[in-house]
Amino acid sequence: MDIISQNILYFIIAIAIIILLLIWAYSTKRLQADFNTITWTLIPVAIAINIAIGEIVVTLKLPVYLDSIGTVLVAVVCGPWAGALTGMFANIIWGALIDPNAFPWFPVAFFIGLVAGLCAKGGLYKNWWKVIVTGFLVALTAATVSTPISVGVYGGITASGSSFITAYLLQIGQNLVPSVLITNYLVEPFDKISTCLLAFAIIQGLSTRFLARFPRPENAQIEQGATRTQLLIAVIGAVAILAIYIFVVVKTVTQ
Amino acid sequence: MQERLSFYVRRKSDLHALNPLTKLTLAFVLTILGFISPWYWTPQSVILLVIIPLSFLGKVQREYFSIATRLILPATGFLFFMQAFFQPVGKDYIFQFWFLHITPESLALAFSNASRIFAMVSSFTLFLLTTHPSELMSDLTRRGLPPQFSYVIISTIQIIPQMRAKAQTIIAAQRSRGLDTTSSFIRRVGALFPLVGPLVFGSLVEVEERAIAIEARGFTSTRVKTSLYDIPDTNLDRALRWVLIALIIITISLRLWLS
Amino acid sequence: MAIVNLQNLTYKYPLTDSPALQNINLQVNEGEFVAIVGPNGAGKSTVCYTIAGFVPHFFKGEMTGNVEVAGIESQGSTLNELVLNVGLAFQNPFNQISGAKYTVFEELAFGLENIGIPREEMKARVEDAMKLTGISDLADRSPYSLSGGQQQRVALTSILVMQPKVLVLDEPTSQMDPIGTREVFGVIRTMAERGMTVVLIEHKMEWIAQFADRVIALKAGQILLDGTPQEVLTSDLLIDQGFGISRYTSVARQARNQGLWQKDKPLPVTLDEAVEGFSAQ
Numbered sequence: 001m002d003i004i005s006q007n008i009l010y011f012i013i014a015i016a017i018i019i020l021l022l023i024w025a026y027s028t029k030r031l032q033a034d035f036n037t038i039t040w041t042l043i044p045v046a047i048a049i050n051i052a053i054g055e056i057v058v059t060l061k062l063p064v065y066l067d068s069i070g071t072v073l074v075a076v077v078c079g080p081w082a083g084a085l086t087g088m089f090a091n092i093i094w095g096a097l098i099d100p101n102a103f104p105w106f107p108v109a110f111f112i113g114l115v116a117g118l119c120a121k122g123g124l125y126k127n128w129w130k131v132i133v134t135g136f137l138v139a140l141t142a143a144t145v146s147t148p149i150s151v152g153v154y155g156g157i158t159a160s161g162s163s164f165i166t167a168y169l170l171q172i173g174q175n176l177v178p179s180v181l182i183t184n185y186l187v188e189p190f191d192k193i194s195t196c197l198l199a200f201a202i203i204q205g206l207s208t209r210f211l212a213r214f215p216r217p218e219n220a221q222i223e224q225g226a227t228r229t230q231l232l233i234a235v236i237g238a239v240a241i242l243a244i245y246i247f248v249v250v251k252t253v254t255q
Numbered sequence: 256m257q258e259r260l261s262f263y264v265r266r267k268s269d270l271h272a273l274n275p276l277t278k279l280t281l282a283f284v285l286t287i288l289g290f291i292s293p294w295y296w297t298p299q300s301v302i303l304l305v306i307i308p309l310s311f312l313g314k315v316q317r318e319y320f321s322i323a324t325r326l327i328l329p330a331t332g333f334l335f336f337m338q339a340f341f342q343p344v345g346k347d348y349i350f351q352f353w354f355l356h357i358t359p360e361s362l363a364l365a366f367s368n369a370s371r372i373f374a375m376v377s378s379f380t381l382f383l384l385t386t387h388p389s390e391l392m393s394d395l396t397r398r399g400l401p402p403q404f405s406y407v408i409i410s411t412i413q414i415i416p417q418m419r420a421k422a423q424t425i426i427a428a429q430r431s432r433g434l435d436t437t438s439s440f441i442r443r444v445g446a447l448f449p450l451v452g453p454l455v456f457g458s459l460v461e462v463e464e465r466a467i468a469i470e471a472r473g474f475t476s477t478r479v480k481t482s483l484y485d486i487p488d489t490n491l492d493r494a495l496r497w498v499l500i501a502l503i504i505i506t507i508s509l510r511l512w513l514s
Numbered sequence: 515m516a517i518v519n520l521q522n523l524t525y526k527y528p529l530t531d532s533p534a535l536q537n538i539n540l541q542v543n544e545g546e547f548v549a550i551v552g553p554n555g556a557g558k559s560t561v562c563y564t565i566a567g568f569v570p571h572f573f574k575g576e577m578t579g580n581v582e583v584a585g586i587e588s589q590g591s592t593l594n595e596l597v598l599n600v601g602l603a604f605q606n607p608f609n610q611i612s613g614a615k616y617t618v619f620e621e622l623a624f625g626l627e628n629i630g631i632p633r634e635e636m637k638a639r640v641e642d643a644m645k646l647t648g649i650s651d652l653a654d655r656s657p658y659s660l661s662g663g664q665q666q667r668v669a670l671t672s673i674l675v676m677q678p679k680v681l682v683l684d685e686p687t688s689q690m691d692p693i694g695t696r697e698v699f700g701v702i703r704t705m706a707e708r709g710m711t712v713v714l715i716e717h718k719m720e721w722i723a724q725f726a727d728r729v730i731a732l733k734a735g736q737i738l739l740d741g742t743p744q745e746v747l748t749s750d751l752l753i754d755q756g757f758g759i760s761r762y763t764s765v766a767r768q769a770r771n772q773g774l775w776q777k778d779k780p781l782p783v784t785l786d787e788a789v790e791g792f793s794a795q
Contacts, residue, residue, distance in 0.1 A: 008290065037474055037572075038466035040403050044410040044613065045458050048418035056422055056450055060443045069455075093411055096383065097260050100376045101330060155338040155368060163337070170341065202455050212528050212574075213463055389616055402628075410613035413658070464609035467568060471602045472612070472625030472672060476594045479630050483623045483637075 010148035014107040018088075021114075025081050034079030034117075038213050042078065046070030047090040051098070063161060064191045071113045072138075072199040076125055077214040080117025087113035104153045108146045115141045116196065120219040127222065129234035131200045135193030136238075142192060143184035147177065156180045162187040182249060189242060260415050262322070262383040270313030270381075274492040275391040276398065278382045284499040285378040289371040291503075293510045295363075298370035306377045315384040322380055331373045338365035388412055394486045402480055406469075418458065425453050517711050518542035518565055518680060523579035525560060525569055534560045536735040538579070542680075547712045549722040549743070551757060552732035558715045559604075561732070562682045564588070565713060567596030584679045598629065601673035604684040607665035610672075611657045618660075619644075619653040622672045629676070643675045647701045663694025670701050680711045687718065699725070719747055719760035723783035731757060748781035762788035 025031035047070055054067030071090060075083020087109030095103025119125060119134040150156055156176050157163045162183050169179035203211070203220045211217045270278070285305060289298035310319040339357050348356040392405035426434075429449050435442050523538040534557045542548050550558045563569040570577045571593040581588035584599040603610065615621040619640060626636045644650040649667050652660065657668055666686055673681070683702065687695040699721055706712050706725060716722050722729060722743060729746040731739040733755060739746045746752060748763050759767075762782045769775040775791065782788040 035403075036466075037470045038462060040406060040474070041410075041462045041466040041469065042459075043407050044414045045418075045462055047411045048414045049455055049458065051415055052418045052422045052454060053451055055419070056426070056447070056454075059426070060446055060450075062440075062443060062447070069451075089407060089411065093408065093415075096379065097262070097412065097415075100327075100372075100379075153368075153372075154334065155341055155365070157337040157341045167341065198451065202451075205452075205456060206459065208529050209527070210459075210463065213466075387616075389620070406612075406614045409615070413613050413616075417658070461606075461609045464604065464606060465613070467572065467602070467604075468610040468669075469612050469624075470568070470572065470593060471566065471597050472676065473594060473597065473628030476629050478628075481627055481630050481632060481636065483620060483627060483633065485633070 008152040011104075011107070011152050014145060014148070018107060018110050022081075031081045034082035034215050036078075036213075036215050039074070039078045039082050039215060042074060042214070043082070043086050043089070046074045046086050047093065049073070050090045051094055064194055065160075066191065066195055066198070068109065068112050068192070068195050069199050069202070071109060072116045072196055073202060075113045075117035076120040076199065076203060076219050077211060077216055078117075079216050080114045080121060082215075083113030083117040084110045085113070087111075101158075104149050105146060108142050108149065111141045111145050112138055112192070121216070123219075125196075125200065125219055127234075128197070128200070128231045129237065131196050132193055132234055132238045135196035136189055138196065139188035139192035140185070143181070143188040146188075147181045147184055150180050150184070151177055185249060186246060189245070193238060260412050261388055262318070262380060263387050264315050264318055264384050265387075266314050266385075268312065268314040268385070270309060270315075270385045273385075273495075274486060274488045275386045275394045276488070277492040277495050278386050279391070280496050280499050282378040282382040284503055286371075286375040287503055288506055289374040291510060292506050293513050295367065298367070298374040301374045302370070302377055306374070306381060309381060310384075313381065313385045315381070318384055319377070319381060322384075323377060327373055327376050327380070331369045331376075334372060335365050335369035338368055390484070390486055393482055393484055394488075396480070397482060397486070406474075418454070421457065422450070422454055425450055515544055516541040517544045517584055518713070519580065519582040520561075520564065521580040521582075523564065523577070523581060525564065525575060525577045525579075527560075527573060527575045530575075532735075534735050535564070538735075538737060540730065540737065540740075542711060542713060544679075544711055545709045546728060547706045547726050548714070548728045548730060549726035550713065550715045550730045550732055551717070551719075551722070551746075552738075553756065555734075556732040557735040558732055559684050560735075562602065562604075562684045562713065562715060565680065565682050566600040566602040567591070567593050568602075571596070598676065599679045601676060601678035601681045602684070603666075603669050603673055603682070603686050605686065605688050607662055607669050607689070610669040611665065616656060617654050618649065618657055618668055621657050621668060622675050625672060625676050639675045639677070643671045646704060647671045647674065648697075661694065663690050663697040666690060666694065666698050667701055670698070674705070680713065681705060682713045684715045685717070686714075687716070687721075695721075717758060719758065720762070720784055723747055723760065723787075731755075733757075743783055744780055747783045760784070766791060 022031065049070035050067050053069050054065060057064060057066045067090075068087060071083055071087040074086040088106045091102050091106035091109045095101070095106070115138050116134060119137055124130045124134045124137075150158055156166055156170075156179065165183040165186060166179045169182060170176065174182075204222060206220075208217075211220050214220075285301050289301055307316075307319075310316040339362050341361075347358055349359060349362070350357040388409055392400075392409055396402050396405045429446075434446055434449060437443075518541065520538050520540040523535055523540075524533050525535045526533040538557075538561065540561070550561060552558050560569060563573065564577075564581055565583055567583070567588050569575065570589070577589070583596070586596065586599065588596060612621060612624050615624055622640045622643065623636050626639060631639070641650070644653060647667050647670060649664065649671060652664060652668065657665065660668065670683075670686070681702075686702070687698050690698060695718070702712065702714065703725060714722070714726070726743050729739070729741065729743050730737055731746055731752055738755065739749060739751060747759065753759055753767075760783050762785060766775050766781045766788060769792075770777065770781070775781075779791065782791050
């Protein structure tokens with residue numbers, strides 16, 4: 001089977017996995033636990049935040065997407081399934097009504113919300129460096145899930161700047177799928193870690209009283225000492241780790 | 256700034272009169288046919304022989320052509336060029352530029368993919384032009400979609416333009432306070448915070464009150480919900496849906512048989 | 515027969531140190547118009563939420579005492595049952611628009627769809643309610659295209675179609691301009707005249723004095739005063755505790771201190787009373 005059809009198959013498999021997960025979560029009552037009336041009123045606002053910030057970033061010409069801040073927000077204070085559905089609906093509505101190119105990425109958005117929510121449930125959203133770890137895990141997931149979609153729907157080249165990296169890798173003789181995969185692994189951490197940090201900053205700015213209304217306020221209880229210096233240490237540490245990470249990736253590629 | 260976020264055009268036509276689910280099924284089927292059918296020229300035929308005539312049937316041909324030329328063509332055109340250069344298929348280069356090259360095979364594949372995407376976006380555009388969101392949601396809810404999903408989708412569609420307008424206001428306000436959105440990278444990154452902050456915090460406040468408001472109007476009631484409007488579902492609708500599904504099954508069988 | 519019965523009610527919001535309400539005892543009879551006044555943080559909104567059942571079901575927290583509305587005990591019921599008896603409206607009309615509907619007519623029907631009212635009855639209720647509150651001409655407009663006063667009237671109407679037994683209003687005019695305020699009070703007066711039980715939080719003393727049968731002054735979660743508008747709004751206790759008073763009362767008080775208003779004559783709260791009082795000198 002040619003590469004394109006193979007990746008379309010992965011796309012279909014991803015959708016099937018999503019459906020199965022949702023059915024599982026619904027029947028084990030995990031899905032319902034994330035949802036309150038206030039979850040339902042938060043999600044539309046979160047989706048609109050995704051889109052508005054995604055568009056602000058384009059106006060500011062920054063090299064990131066930042067189109068999942070709302071998704072992560074919902075994932076942390078409501079739960080992984082609420083976050084997953086938020087991401088999914090966001091891409092579907094965005095694709096249907098604003099920019100069709102947003103539509104094929106909805107499985108990625110689903111898993112971004114799911115992984116962010118699971119990390120938060122596991123206590124990985126309580127101070128700056130933990131948030132960075134969450135961002136990193138979300139990035140890895142996003143990179144993995146978006147690769148088959150990128151190859152299957154777009155042949156590996158999307159309309160974003162990261163495609164130059166893919167092009168370079170193709171030029172030096174790499175195959176298509178590894179090129180796209182590596183590009184995504186390089187690009188996603190910046191975007192997703194920034195997204196999670198921004199979402200964390202927002203949560204810090206919300207009153208405890210307000211957060212208590214949501215299904216999982218305990219995920220957002222900031223550990224004491226989440227101060228500026230901790231942030232600085234975390235950011236420096238993250239940059240260092242990312243530098244090592246990129247070095248390793250590039251080394252593996254050029255073997 | 257657009258006030259409403261939908262393509263819907265209010266008109267009386269045969270297409271408008273069809274049940275929303277029928278039109279949605281049509282959009283999906285036309286898309287899937289384009290991707291699954293073994294015949295190379297499927298997407299193009301779908302566009303020329305099905306979508307364009309249907310746009311006339313739905314009396315939305317002007318809007319469709321406007322959207323097709325303004326939005327869909329540029330996007331798929333870009334896709335076409337990208338794929339023509341980057342798809343790693345074929346050996347004989349017809350054209351070369353730096354390390355980019357075009358082969359007959361990559362050209363063919365690029366055209367095929369671009370046409371498929373064009374057909375997909377066109378068929379959904381046709382759907383959106385002739386179906387009002389609340390009609391669609393009403394119908395889907397009647398068929399079993401949880402009403403909360405219907406609430407989320409329509410609510411989102413109405414909130415997005417409001418949020419964008421808010422964003423514009425905040426950008427303008429911050430600019431008048433000296434915020435620089437066009438200079439150095441660091442400045443632009445710094446500009447992110449005074450824009451995102453007010454936007455997000457200003458919008459989250461209303462979430463709690465709105466939850467109370469809809470709760471006060473029975474949002475979590477366990478009674479069987481009724482609907483203000485009755486969306487008709489005729490025999491023609493049902494027949495059409497079955498025909499469409501049959502088409503998919505035939506195409507899949509054809510492809511499996513031929514491979 | 516008391517349609518609202520709060521007995522020995524003490525309530526503390528989650529994650530707070532002090533109770534929002536302390537030992538509240540409040541009975542409201544059917545058809546009464548009760549106004550609640552008090553400084554910010556006094557617990558007025560909390561009382562409203564309690565009557566409507568949102569305290570404790572929506573806000574959680576710790577509640578002791580008895581809450582009974584329209585014969586149903588709050589603690590033993592679920593929120594979706596309790597909201598059917600009490601109509602709740604608050605300050606910001608924009609936040610009360612559901613967002614799920616494209617026209618005012620549909621917006622008004624939203625609540626009725628949720629509780630399963632048959633289609634014909636739904637339409638009848640919506641049309642009657644629109645006539646009552648004077649918004650029939652807004653039926654096909656988008657709720658988001660309306661002015662503040664119009665939106666608030668739509669919000670009130672959307673509650674009235676649910677046919678509640680008690681109307682609880684939390685500062686419905688504080689974000690309105692004068693025209694909007696008059697429109698909203700017009701609706702409230704219409705409902706009161708038809709015998710609806712109304713509980714209203716307001717700061718606009720002149721309006722309260724005109725409509726209310728009783729005024730309750732709340733401070734720091736406790737009831738300070740409970741009586742007729744005359745008694746409460748001109749009482750020295752109110753003024754000493756730092757509540758706002760109406761301009762007419764303020765003027766007449768100063769006039770009294772200067773000997774221009776008879777010492778034993780009750781102070782006015784409304785313009786009419788003030789005019790009458792001053793011209794009778």
